[in-house]
Amino acid sequence: MGDERISKHDLILVASPFQGHMTPMLQLGSILHSKGFSITITHTKLNSPLPSNHPHFNFLPLFDNFSSIDASANFTNFVQLLNDNCRMQLQQLLTQKIQQNDHQITIIHDNIMYFAQEVATNLNVRSIVFRSCSASYMPAFLALPKLHQQAHLPVQDTMLHKLVPDLYPLRYKDLPFNNTSTEVLKEMLTLSNHITNPSAIIWNTMDFLENASLTNLQHHYHIPIFAIGPLNEMAQCPSTSFLEEDTYCISWLDKQAPRSVVYVSLGSLATMDEKDLAETAWGLASSKQPFLWVVRPGSVKGSDWIEFLPDGFLEEIEGRGLVLKWAPQKQVLAHSSVGGFWSHCGWNSTLESISQGVPMICRPFFGDQYVNSRYLSYVWQVGLELECLERQVIVSTIRRLLVDDEGEETRKRANALKEKAKYSLCKGGSSFNSLSNLVEFILANST
Numbered sequence: 001m002g003d004e005r006i007s008k009h010d011l012i013l014v015a016s017p018f019q020g021h022m023t024p025m026l027q028l029g030s031i032l033h034s035k036g037f038s039i040t041i042t043h044t045k046l047n048s049p050l051p052s053n054h055p056h057f058n059f060l061p062l063f064d065n066f067s068s069i070d071a072s073a074n075f076t077n078f079v080q081l082l083n084d085n086c087r088m089q090l091q092q093l094l095t096q097k098i099q100q101n102d103h104q105i106t107i108i109h110d111n112i113m114y115f116a117q118e119v120a121t122n123l124n125v126r127s128i129v130f131r132s133c134s135a136s137y138m139p140a141f142l143a144l145p146k147l148h149q150q151a152h153l154p155v156q157d158t159m160l161h162k163l164v165p166d167l168y169p170l171r172y173k174d175l176p177f178n179n180t181s182t183e184v185l186k187e188m189l190t191l192s193n194h195i196t197n198p199s200a201i202i203w204n205t206m207d208f209l210e211n212a213s214l215t216n217l218q219h220h221y222h223i224p225i226f227a228i229g230p231l232n233e234m235a236q237c238p239s240t241s242f243l244e245e246d247t248y249c250i251s252w253l254d255k256q257a258p259r260s261v262v263y264v265s266l267g268s269l270a271t272m273d274e275k276d277l278a279e280t281a282w283g284l285a286s287s288k289q290p291f292l293w294v295v296r297p298g299s300v301k302g303s304d305w306i307e308f309l310p311d312g313f314l315e316e317i318e319g320r321g322l323v324l325k326w327a328p329q330k331q332v333l334a335h336s337s338v339g340g341f342w343s344h345c346g347w348n349s350t351l352e353s354i355s356q357g358v359p360m361i362c363r364p365f366f367g368d369q370y371v372n373s374r375y376l377s378y379v380w381q382v383g384l385e386l387e388c389l390e391r392q393v394i395v396s397t398i399r400r401l402l403v404d405d406e407g408e409e410t411r412k413r414a415n416a417l418k419e420k421a422k423y424s425l426c427k428g429g430s431s432f433n434s435l436s437n438l439v440e441f442i443l444a445n446s447t
């Protein structure tokens with residue numbers, strides 16, 4: 001491959017303002033930068049990445065007119081407005097850029113930022129979609145219109161544990177948006193129709209992990225799909241967190257016994273009510289295992305932070321449990337004291353846990369997390385499903401993972417998956433090859 005072609009090819013990465021999307025996009029940028037490309041991160045003012053953490057990137061801010069993401073507000077409205085507010089700005093900025101030099105441009109955009117594809121079409125440049133969810137989520141998502149038409153959604157209680165025809169091994173309860181109202185579901189499906197003609201898709205995954213789903217998607221889309229992951233392991237990236245990471249927890253972990261700690265985090269968006277918070281708190285306290293619990297500010301409905309924790313809880317857990325606002329999660333999962341990860345099964349958290357061989361307790365909240373949870377517990381068998389948020393169930397699930405033989409077996413499988421993930425990144429491994437193919441694909445129309 002000619003270096004000159006790379007040095008005359010600029011990649012415009014259009015990131016979305018969600019933590020679980022921004023992090024892998026910045027990781028992808030670092031990886032492509034290491035291949036020699038010039039990288040421009042186009043981002044909203046809301047949840048901007050910190051340019052000083054990424055001195056090798058150019059940054060192009062877009063004014064989105066939002067001051068925050070309200071997790072309880074209408075998601076589809078938010079995404080539509082975001083796209084409407086950013087479209088013309090990107091078009092103008094890229095028009096200027098094209099006039100300034102003779103470099104080729106390829107746009108790689110988050111799937112939520114679909115306006116970037118319209119801009120690419122208008123400017124006659126190529127666009128590639130970046131997907132930060134699992135590949136296994138997509139066949140389920142694509143099946144939703146038909147399931148909705150057949151009145152299977154929202155899912156009736158009697159159907160929850162039954163298998164969905166043609167979507168093995170998913171049960172109705174594992175379907176994305178299984179409990180979403182018909183109206184919201186329709187809006188979600190409309191949103192997904194905005195992306196019509198990308199030239200390729202990049203998926204943050206590994207071929208060995210999601211081979212069947214990737215093959216299925218290849219048949220569906222008829223365009224190149226590059227499975228490149230886990231990006232969290234491939235990229236040398238400084239912190240990408242929007243919230244400040246509390247690093248005290250690492251020295252706290254240093255004092256705990258090997259593989260004894262349950263790390264609990266529900267990602268950047270999931271919220272719970274006061275009752276679920278109390279059950280979680282007493283479940284953790286009664287498990288008698290040490291734990292590190294991330295309670296994000298605002299993640300409990302109606303609260304600022306931990307004011308709804310039950311009376312007596314903090315005294316009860318003193319010395320054995322730590323509650324914090326935001327953790328350096330990758331470092332936590334790499335720590336030898338961590339024995340299990342109770343997660344909402346967001347795709348980044350899933351990949352980060354797999355990368356460290358940490359077995360999981362799976363408690364999904366929405367979207368792809370249901371599918372990821374099913375694959376973790378049933379297909380890859382590296383996680384235990386938490387059936388319900390009741391303290392006794394929490395205690396028994398934690399003890400099954402951290403104390404019982406079942407947990408030891410689960411840990412062995414998690415370690416085997418970690419080794420396979422590492423192998424996919426080595427020379428000749430599937431993610432390594434896929435990245436080379438992506439570079440060739442990008443350069444294929446370079447002059």
Ligand code: UDX
Pocket residue numbers: 018019020021023132133134241265266267268269270294325326327328329330345346347348349350352367368369
């Ligand atoms: C969302 C969706 O929920 C997820 O399912 C989708 O696949 C991507 O977008 P989110 O809910 O935030 O993301 O979960 P996840 O994908 O796990 O991303 C969270 C990120 O925040 C991870 O990279 C994790 O390491 C980081 N994190 C989380 C921290 O750094 N510290 C914390 O305390 C908690």
